[in-house]
Amino acid sequence: EAGVTQFPSHSVIEKGQTVTLRCDPISGHDNLYWYRRVMGKEIKFLLHFVKESKQDESGMPNNRFLAERTGGTYSTLKVQPAELEDSGVYFCASSQVNYEQYFGPGTRLTVT
């Protein structure tokens, strides 16, 4: 069974540009989560999808971040416009039921 996949693995963009991160959950997992780890900090929750619906977006830092999950399969997280403080590692996780979450390899975002 394939795990959670994320693309790209690394992205370097300039401040003010737009970046879109993609996550493909484990097949059959209705629950999809986005997390972020900025330098020196804990992994922090961003939002939770159940199928295509946003169940909890309490962790989204501001309206420069837009997450979508059209069709309830893969998800994208767009940052527009990117700021320096958005640099970090963005993790996606999925779960079949609302318990054990399995993480993807992450996308390392560097904003210069």
Next chain:
Amino acid sequence: QKEVEQNSGPLSVPEGAIASLNCTYSDRGSQSFFWYRQYSGKSPELIMSIYSNGDKEDGRFTAQLNKASQYVSLLIRDSQPSDSATYLCAVEPGDSSYKLIFGSGTRLLVRP
């Protein structure tokens, strides 16, 4: 006070010894608790979940939960150098959400 607290370490143990990793949490309503292992530059890997008071064993790993003391621990028996990693404690808060609140992690070093 952080929601999930862990000693950052490093915790250094000799090969073959028992490694004991500890975590405290602040939300008394929390119901689900997880231990993840993260190698440098890699994604968090789920190794244990525990939902009720007491011990849960899986191979060389034992998770212990004491909700009255708001304390969860992970014991690793017969520690191997390959166990050297950062161990993350994650707690699902008691607010009916399914997000995970992570501690900052404890770095474990197993000396050959």
